Amino acid sequence: MSLIKSISGIRGTIGGRVNDNLTPLDVVKFASAFGTWLQNNKNKKDLTLIIGRDARISGLMVNSLVTATLQGLGINVIDLGLSTTPTVEIMVPELNADGGIILTASHNPKQWNALKLLNEKGEFITGENGAEVLALAESEDFNYAEVDDLGKYETRDDAFDIHIQQILDLPMVDVEAIKAKKFKVILDAVNSTGGIAIPMLLDKLGCETVKLYCEPNGQFPHNPEPLKEHLGDICELIKKEGADVGVVVDPDVDRLALIDEKGEMFGEEYTLVAVADYLLKNKNGVAISNLSSSRALRDVAQSHNSEYFASAVGEVNVVTLMKEKNAVIGGEGNGGIIYPELHYGRDSLVGVALFLTHLAKENKTVSELRAGYPSYFMGKKKIELTPEINVDDILSKMEKEYQNENVSTIDGVKIDFENNWVHLRKSNTEPIIRIYTEAKSQEEADKLGDDIIAKIKSLI
Incomplete structure (x- = not known):
């Protein structure tokens, strides 16, 4: 069981203990943080959010918690009910809303659910904005509305159309x-x-x-x-x-x-x-x-x-x-x-x-x-390092090692060879380098991954 807090939202397994899983209290706290962040950053009194969910077993429960919390902040809610991520994204600007929350854990198994956060364009909020929402959730600096100022609630059933x-x-x-x-x-x-x-x-x-x-x-x-x-x-x-x-x-x-x-x-x-x-x-x-x-x-x-x-x-x-x-x-x-x-x-x-x-x-x-399309095959491997090894240092050495190739460092290190490529990315949570490869055959893609692992080990 786990709870993952990131700049793109909060995701976790239903049940368990507060702060360890996606419990009702965690849902309320995070919905409060996003609503409060919007109130702090919007120069208007009445805010409206669009809510939609996938068909997960926990969806209705999470939806009830989120909508009630937003209303408690004085934010109006338009609830699409069962929806899709792209449908919610489209309906935010369609209804001139101030943002949206999609209740879905995407491809994760049924015990998972999540809150994904959208801006007024119906697009995911930026990493910087997500960090601000997380900070608000930690501080719990919320100010809920008095009874005459509670948010309104309505439903729509025409979003798919x-x-x-x-x-x-x-x-x-x-x-x-x-x-x-x-x-x-x-x-x-x-x-x-x-x-x-x-x-x-x-x-x-x-x-x-x-x-x-x-x-x-x-x-x-x-x-x-x-x-x-x-x-x-x-x-x-x-x-x-x-x-x-x-x-x-x-x-x-x-x-x-x-x-x-x-x-x-x-x-x-x-x-x-x-x-x-x-x-x-x-x-x-x-x-x-x-x-x-x-x-x-x-x-x-x-x-x-x-x-x-x-x-x-x-x-x-x-x-x-x-x-x-x-x-x-x-x-x-x-x-x-x-x-x-x-x-x-x-x-x-x-x-x-x-x-x-x-x-x-x-x-x-x-x-x-x-x-009619060119055929490529992908390989995915990882190399586990001891905690004392500096992953950034390893990636820097790999960049230098292959400096005569076409190298990108905007996200880890990607090395484009003439007939294949390898992409090295570090994990944010553990001392692991993830290794993605692509080549004209599965054997070649796997061999490239093995060769890169050997090279990394030689540089440690």
């Missing part, structure tokens, strides 16, 4: 082209809110949807992270049903994994690659991902005479660089699509619409589409 209509209105989403194909889609929504939102979208796109684990009851039938080892059921069902494509989302619907008509994984790194291929084919521009994402995105961008840049790991960092470079498309290699024409947040719904448009226009099967 608004989100989906905004997607259908995008010029790069060709609804008629998708409808003409009459795609048969298998959906695994891990019994969370994707089981509500994605079928609504697919219906508007004229697709036949076969639902698998789409009952939003929070009882996850498998590990909710959309990785190959967790998705055997949908892979088998695609072959049985003769479907065109499989769609898998995580509990809060900000990560999108695709499966081809043969029941084979498209590759979570390649969700972003395929969407970028479609967009950059029609408009030259900039594509952004993070340093640990596949080189395939760079290759596809260059094939369309477009530029590619990499940010530090983390959605906030990707968004910051996207704004700086005025990117056409961005995201993360875990299946996170960020399409700024809609909003600056990872959004599986817009990812589905853009991918199906691409698939329809290419007139290919999903496996044929995937075969």
Whole structure:
């Protein structure tokens, strides 16, 4: 059991002891801190926050605690109920709210929940702002409203309709082209809110949807992270049903994994690659991902005479660089699509619409589409160091060791070789260096990781 306090929010397991787990008192304290921080930083009296949650078993309880706490501070609450992360992000500016809180622990198992914090743009608050919220939570310097000044509470049940209509209105989403194909889609929504939102979208796109684990009851039938080892059921069902494509989302619907008509994984790194291929084919521009994402995105961008840049790991960092470079498309290699024409947040719904448009226009099967992209394989390793070893010193030595290569130090040390790369990042909580590699074969990626571990050990 654990409680993780970070600049992006608070996450923990339900039950247990205060300050060790996500207990009711911890939820109230953190909601109080965010509400108080907003009051301290907004030059207005009446504040309104948008709240939405995934289908976790603990969601309604946490929602009740958060909304009541905000009302107790004198903040108005608009409660979307069962929602998705991108839907809440869209509804904050749509309703001219001052911020939002998403109640979801993303791909973590069912015993986890979290509070994710949004600013008035519907984007995650900055690291600096997050640190200020954490400091307020520690100080417990809260001033609750008197009875005549309590916040108002209302609900909305049209958020999915608004989100989906905004997607259908995008010029790069060709609804008629998708409808003409009459795609048969298998959906695994891990019994969370994707089981509500994605079928609504697919219906508007004229697709036949076969639902698998789409009952939003929070009882996850498998590990909710959309990785190959967790998705055997949908892979088998695609072959049985003769479907065109499989769609898998995580509990809060900000990560999108695709499966081809043969029941084979498209590759979570390649969700972003395929969407970028479609967009950059029609408009030259900039594509952004993070340093640990596949080189395939760079290759596809260059094939369309477009530029590619990499940010530090983390959605906030990707968004910051996207704004700086005025990117056409961005995201993360875990299946996170960020399409700024809609909003600056990872959004599986817009990812589905853009991918199906691409698939329809290419007139290919999903496996044929995937075969047209460069194939890379990733490896993930770690090296555990003794506490007295200075990790920053090791990373500095590695940077110097490979100074003749293309080296980035914006987030650990990434070394780009001609045919592969390695990314070294230190853990914030333990003396560990995480080692990410990518190459043209799995064997090569794994060997590169082993070689780098050997090099690090030689420098200690």
